Amino acid sequence: MPVPDRRRLLEAVSAAGLVGLAGCTSPRADSHTYDRDQGDLAHDPLPYTETYPDDDAITMYRGGLRRLGYYPDETVPDSVSKNWAIPANYIGHTAAKSTPLPTPDGETVIIPADSGRVHARDPKGRHLWTTQTEATYQGFHGTPAVVDGVAYVGGYDGALYAFDVASGEVLWRTDSFDDPVAIGSSPAYWEGVLYVAIEYRRPKEGALWAVDAETGATLWSDDRIWGMPHPSIAIDPDAERLVTASNDGVCYAWEFPSLEFAWEFQAGGPDGPDGDPQEGGAFTWGAQLKGTTALYDSAAFFGSWDGRFYRVSLSDGSEEWSIDTGKRVMCDPAVDPERDVVYMGGHDDSVRALDAGTGEEVWRADVGGDVIGALATTGETVLVGSYDTGAYALDAETGDRRWRVGNRGTVTSEVVPRDGRIYYAERAVVSNYDGEDADVIVDVPGHAYCLVGDS
Template identity: 45%
Template sequence: MSGPHSRRSFLRAAALGGSLGLAGCAGRLADARQLLPHRGPEAPTGPGAADRAPADAEAFTTFRGGLKRQGYYPEATVPADVRTAWRIPEINVGDHTAAKASVVRDPDGNYLVPGDSGEVRSVTVDGAVNWVADTESSTRGIHGTPTVANGLVYVGAYDGALYAFDVATGERVWRTRLGGSIGSSPAYHDGVVYIAVEHPTPDGSMAGCDALTGEAVWTDDTPTDHPHSILAIDRDAGRLVVGSNDGNLYGWSYPALEHVWTFETGGAVKGPIATFDDSAFFGSWDHSVYRVGLASGAEKWAFETDDMVMGGASVDTDDETVYIGGHDGRLRALDTATGEERWNFATGGYVVGCPTVTREHVLVGSYDTNCYALRKGDGERVWDVSADGWVSSTPHVDDDGVMFTSRATEETSGKAIRLVDSA
């Protein structure tokens, strides 16, 4: 497909050039879920298992550590001081203000580095590039973060397509054009890859594609504007949720995928949605942070900030604290139960990416060009590193250090940067 298309035409179009009617979606969705029940990351078992990040493999390969998008890595350690191990230029080359794509690691330990150049790179821990996979030409490239399952790297791009690349070689396995653009990140579960899709007008939809073939097996046109937000799937609560530029948070039953409620805010909901304790946590361009019940879509609390909130929330499920930044330049720690502020830290620029939370620290980037490490208990700065470009991606942390990407400036391209312990 090429040229402008309406949302309705995309909803009528099948993956891979075929024809798919909405009446057949339920059966095809069931078929896709039965196809790969064992090839994704394994789920944990035992009491409370579903409330934990599903498994080490999923924590590595799903943006924000799992389908609930909590951004909490209790086993990871942030070094007391860091040095730059390496930088790779030309990752981000555009000036689009949306948060840039973030880094994840594949099951073999390679970094997957997407960028608005339209490329995904597989990079070793030493900074050597294994392969570079290209998406089709578009002015804004990739802003979503990949997920990995079935030996495939799934990522959406601003050409409106969802891609699957071989994780070992970078070879394109399939491409399914779903709309006008995709700025969101995919989620994989039970043989299906779910993604939010943007259409001209503006308009929006949700889609689920067969993980092996790319065939669209579910579509829903409920959003009425671009859903740039990143969906969360909370299997405990039986909900799939996503935000939209129309100011709404939408909830579907899961796995039935029936739209069950809409929660309205006063501004665009652009960031990832995090879920915990039967609730969704997210920010809005109406300057507020919300907790909304997943069962009914009812507001539980709202915290007013001093400016728009574009980034996503992270939830420490042990301390029951939600961390979120905003255009007022502050990272805030809020009580998950009440919304009461515990502390805030002022950076020198917008905070539009998501924080990353460990047992002792919080990592966050800022438009002041720095990536910060803060003490989780009181928000005191531990260290900061300049990227020579706005840091709107979400930092990735594990035992091999910290990885993040920066946005391009007039003087230099955006880079992928790896930080390691300076000791």
């Protein structure tokens, strides 16, 4: 489904809402100039059993830049029990929660929380440090990128933070993003630069920003995104594409690393891609793209609130196939490149395994509730959190349930395997939530958990 001519949609928006929507902003006075071209891209192509960047000192959300959620070196125990848990989340906000992230050496687990705190524990749950930040309204929902002992993550105060992993000290904090409201996406790191999607409120729009990882100085931005972008940035250096998506129902792609705009793909809402725009921006109702795209086989894989799950060409943004699930899809898919299978979940209480090349369903498994977080796979096992409060392990070949662990609240983070342990986080159990958090009653805080094998 190619993107329609957006001139018609622009005409439906007030002139004030159009300011800055057409392309790149000028660099700020305190910024460097981003100047990289495709000729600067010097790397050895990596097989899908490895991840970008090929550096033992780096870990990122979903296992790397391609956001595959693929952990082929990890093993999931046959049966598990809870080793430790800490209260972390207290907000009724319905976005997926941050994923507890092990550092590259596996000795520290970074746990951003929606309280605005960032916690660090060792794998056995021993407290290392807790840092309270200025992100006190809805806190953190993204997951850090950890590079050379520094953890980078954005908050719902519209700022990007750099934390010293050893001490929890804030090394820098930047909110020089032209009056942002939030950063819900997880940063991507490549050769000294962080790439992150920023959210704005008036009008509801977004922007892609490049930030110097050492100093926090802003380098470049493109404010063409409409809607408030929650998905994280995905990068495939082999395909020379950087991809993100937004609440406007559009998947956006730039050449990488030059950041020349490449294409956009509009998902369809109840009235198709020509549906009525939201006031203040072209927003196709029912087509929101909430999940982070996975990049594999020269294609982007993502789901939409239009009930469809898509495979789109990284080359030109053309639709290669899509399936209709009948319910919203907003989770981050996982890809097993050895099986050539993509795993996705949705609001139909199920996880599906799809042939990555054709979209044909291989199996479907019931997980008792909506799946809005992120799927992960080791090649043998698929890990997933559910609205039924369960964390599930499914057989990757058949979809059969290996185990389920019940929790206090809904599990909306990625369920991450590392060194025989499983880490994830849940939402708080709250009362009186109506979309505003002022009068919410926290019945039970949402916890971050570590599971270990029973043996």
